Amino acid sequence: MLRAMTQIAGPNEAATPDGGRIGVLLVNLGTPDATDAASVRRYLREFLTDPRVIENQGLMWKLVLNLIILPRRPRAKGRDYEKIWNRDRNESPLKTITRAQSEKLRAALPASLMVDWGMRYGNPSLANRIEAMAKAGCERILVMPLYPQYAAATSATVCDAAFAALARLRDQPALRVAPSYYDDPVYIEALASSIESELARLPFRPDLLLASFHGIPKSYAEDGDPYPGHCAETVRLLRERLKLGEDRLQLTFQSRFGKAEWLQPYTDKTVEALAKGGVRNLAVVTPGFAADCLETLEEIAVENAHIFKSNGGENFAAIPCLNESAGGMKVIETVVRRELQGWL
Numbered sequence: 352m353l354r355a356m357t358q359i360a361g362p363n364e365a366a367t368p369d370g371g372r373i374g375v376l377l378v379n380l381g382t383p384d385a386t387d388a389a390s391v392r393r394y395l396r397e398f399l400t401d402p403r404v405i406e407n408q409g410l411m412w413k414l415v416l417n418l419i420i421l422p423r424r425p426r427a428k429g430r431d432y433e434k435i436w437n438r439d440r441n442e443s444p445l446k447t448i449t450r451a452q453s454e455k456l457r458a459a460l461p462a463s464l465m466v467d468w469g470m471r472y473g474n475p476s477l478a479n480r481i482e483a484m485a486k487a488g489c490e491r492i493l494v495m496p497l498y499p500q501y502a503a504a505t506s507a508t509v510c511d512a513a514f515a516a517l518a519r520l521r522d523q524p525a526l527r528v529a530p531s532y533y534d535d536p537v538y539i540e541a542l543a544s545s546i547e548s549e550l551a552r553l554p555f556r557p558d559l560l561l562a563s564f565h566g567i568p569k570s571y572a573e574d575g576d577p578y579p580g581h582c583a584e585t586v587r588l589l590r591e592r593l594k595l596g597e598d599r600l601q602l603t604f605q606s607r608f609g610k611a612e613w614l615q616p617y618t619d620k621t622v623e624a625l626a627k628g629g630v631r632n633l634a635v636v637t638p639g640f641a642a643d644c645l646e647t648l649e650e651i652a653v654e655n656a657h658i659f660k661s662n663g664g665e666n667f668a669a670i671p672c673l674n675e676s677a678g679g680m681k682v683i684e685t686v687v688r689r690e691l692q693g694w695l
Contacts, residue, residue, distance in 0.1 A: 371490030373694055374465040374524070375687055376480055377453050378509050379497045379642060381472030382443040386432040391425035398472045403508035406571070428645075435648040446470075448642035449497070451675040452683060459684050461695070465489055471509055478516035484524070491525045493690055495683070497641035499538060500581035501531035502567055529690045533581040534588060537685045541678035542585075542638055543592040546670060550634065555666040557634040559599050561621065562586045564639040565646060566604035566613040579614055585638050605655075606646050622655045626662035633659055634668040641679070643672045 383394040399416055402408050437447045453468035460466060465487055469480035477494075484492055496509040510528055517523045532538050550557065564582045572579050586602045593600065603621045607613035618635075625633060635655065637647045652669035659667045673679030 371524075372463065372465055372488045373691070374467065374484040374487070374489035374492040375456065375460065375691070376477070376484065376492060376494045377449060377456065377466075377468040377497055377683070378477055378494060379445060379449045379468075379470055380505065380644070381470035382445045382644070383429075383432065384474055385441075386429045386436055388425040388429055391429045391432065392421050394473050395425060395428070396421060401472075401504075401508055403511065404504045431645060431649045434653060435645060443644070444648060445642055445644040448672075448674050452497075452642065452680065455675055455680050456683055456687065459680065460687070471505075471512055477509065477512045478519075481513060481516040481524075482520070485520055485522070489524050491527070491694055493527045493529060493687065493694075495529040495687060495690070496531075497683075498639070499531060499641065500533040500564065500578055500585060500639055502578035502581075503571065503576050504567055506531060527690060527694075529686050531581060532682065532686050533585045535682070535686070538682045539585070539588045539592055541673055541676075541682050542589060542636070544678055545673060545676065546589075546593065546636055549668070549670045553634070553666075553668055555632045555668075557632045557666075557668065558630045559601065559625075559633065560595070561601050561603050561618065561633065561635045562589065563603050563605045563618040563635050563637050563651060566607045566617070568609075569612045569614055572614060582639065589638070605650060618651075619655060619658055622659050622664075623662050626659045626664035629663075631664055632666040633664060634670055636670040637672060640672045641683075642674050647672060 381394065381398065383390040396416075399405055399420065400408070405412055432443060435444055436442075437444055440447055449468050449470075453466055457464075457466035465484055467480050467484065469475050469477040471477055481492065481494075494509065494513050496506045498505045498509075501507075513526060513528065517526060546560070562585075567576065567578055582604075583602060586600065590596065590600050601616075601621065603616050603618040604614040605618035607617065622633070622635075635651050637651060640647055647669065656667040656669070673682065
């Protein structure tokens with residue numbers, strides 16, 4: 352119905368009542384500009400000095416970051432990025448996919464809307480794109496963080512950066528931030544349909560599925576972060592839609608670092624235990640990622656596949672994220688059109 356209304360409205364349907372433009376900005380986490388140690392170090396420094404990501408930015412963390420992590424970690428992470436790098440475009444897959452999502456969204460929305468994309472860390476920066484939209488005459492901007500489940504370390508830090516960008520502008524556009532969509536029926540259906548389609552293509556039948564989400568420190572959840580509840584609800588709804596019990600679709604958390612306890616069960620430990628326990632065929636889906644990236648293409652598809660097979664497993668599949676697929680774009684477009692109501 353909303354699509355039909357915007358088509359009838361004519362060429363100026365994306366203007367505000369006083370004639371200003373409306374902008375839509377897709378935002379994902381970020382990526383280094385290249386795989387060399389210097390580029391990865393620059394990216395990690397920006398990421399790991401964000402107090403939303405590492406809440407305790409005290410002296411001890413600064414020493415660990417500057418004396419251990421930044422001197423040693425970038426070279427190893429650069430090698431991981433090398434395994435998945437888009438060599439045709441000389442960029443990470445996350446950047447390639449986010450750009451494609453933006454282009455497809457632009458084609459689906461009224462032509463007078465300005466649609467763009469940016470990264471919270473790295474380039475193109477969120478602040479740069481907001482400033483560009485303001486200069487292009489956007490008086491209203493909808494920011495959509497591409498995080499289905501809310502976490503302070505992801506969704507909230509997008510808000511922090513967006514409003515910090517506005518703070519530098521004298522003539523500020525109005526700003527809306529799309530909420531998380533962890534339980535949206537369109538999102539759940541897109542995930543379920545994608546899983547069904549990918550499983551049908553496999554040459555083996557998985558004994559069970561893991562739904563692996565990026566982890567956060569357990570203390571963040573204890574302090575009130577709703578993220579684990581959002582992840583659990585996504586998986587509950589997926590089980591309901593796919594008609595799978597808890598034993599057939601299990602929730603795990605990946606990507607932890609440091610000595611603190613993170614959300615459990617851990618993906619890598621679960622994969623190892625399943626293989627040792629006799630599971631021979633395993634598939635992993637990553638519902639918390641709107642686009643494939645290092646954490647899905649390398650950590651899951653390479654590292655966890657190795658863990659599984661080296662502990663007795665035989666067949667392993669990493670199911671792609673929704674990316675710019677028809678189902679994935681339907682999710683993004685649905686959220687954007689809903690949040691634009693009252694502006695169009």
